[in-house]
Amino acid sequence: xxxxxxxxxxxxxxxxxxxxxxxxxxxxxxxxxQWYRQDPGRGPVFLLLIRENEKEKRKERxxxxxxxxxxxxxxxxxxxxxxDSATYLCALDMGSGTYKYIxxxxxxxKVLA
Amino acid sequence: GAxxxxxxxxxxxxxxxxxxxxxxxxxxxxxxxxxxxxxxKQSLMLMATSNEGSxxxxxxxxxxDKFLINHASLTLSTLTVTSAHPEDSSFYICSARVGGGYExxxxxxxxxxxx
Numbered sequence: 001x002x003x004x005x006x007x008x009x010x011x012x013x014x015x016x017x018x019x020x021x022x023x024x025x026x027x028x029x030x031x032x033x034q035w036y037r038q039d040p041g042r043g044p045v046f047l048l049l050i051r052e053n054e055k056e057k058r059k060e061r062x063x064x065x066x067x068x069x070x071x072x073x074x075x076x077x078x079x080x081x082x083x084d085s086a087t088y089l090c091a092l093d094m095g096s097g098t099y100k101y102i103x104x105x106x107x108x109x110k111v112l113a
Numbered sequence: 114g115a116x117x118x119x120x121x122x123x124x125x126x127x128x129x130x131x132x133x134x135x136x137x138x139x140x141x142x143x144x145x146x147x148x149x150x151x152x153x154k155q156s157l158m159l160m161a162t163s164n165e166g167s168x169x170x171x172x173x174x175x176x177x178d179k180f181l182i183n184h185a186s187l188t189l190s191t192l193t194v195t196s197a198h199p200e201d202s203s204f205y206i207c208s209a210r211v212g213g214g215y216e217x218x219x220x221x222x223x224x225x226x227x228x
Contacts, residue, residue, distance in 0.1 A: 032215045034215070034216060034217075036219075041204075041222070041224070042221055042222060043117075043119075043206045043208070043219035043220050043221050043222045044157070044206075044208075044219045045219065046216045046217065046218060046219075049215055049216050089156065089157070093215065098162070099145055099162075099210055099215060100147070100159060100162060101159070101217065102159070103156045103157045104156060105154075105155060105156040106156060
């Protein structure tokens, strides 16, 4: 069955550094991969979508890579700020044109001032 | 743009009663709406996919008679938890998809507590 793993449950980094979060998947080949931010007690907020034929996508301080050979996506936040502290979820499409996604368990990022 | 609201934001009900949760797309028409539940420190679990004017498609293991979904219009979907039990206590979140887009826009979630 499809499986998604986000590298660590929690990640602490110092303000100003680059945070790198990992999303690995097995047993299928998604055409789309998304990253979301979720704050406690709130719904996820869409950040970036990357297609299987795209190697990299950027949006302001965010960068996502998608390596279909390694079955891995990396999510980078450069010049991190305490306000970036949240849980970040990766999500992969379930295929067959259903527009459904399977979500990882998330990485809780804490940016220390 | 792409704002989704949910109502109520939290609800407490007694075991055996039914609870309705509304999900609205405020500034767009949603081609498809999705319902998820999330337990503490766990990921989102897709419960069902809802298209306007048609029956919802439920994921394996989700009881369709217990979790009734009605997608009455392109801007409103409702989830009714029938005969709620304490194990139904969870965080329920809806999302909506716009047109041909693949990204989903989530509501703020509804915290359901069944006593």
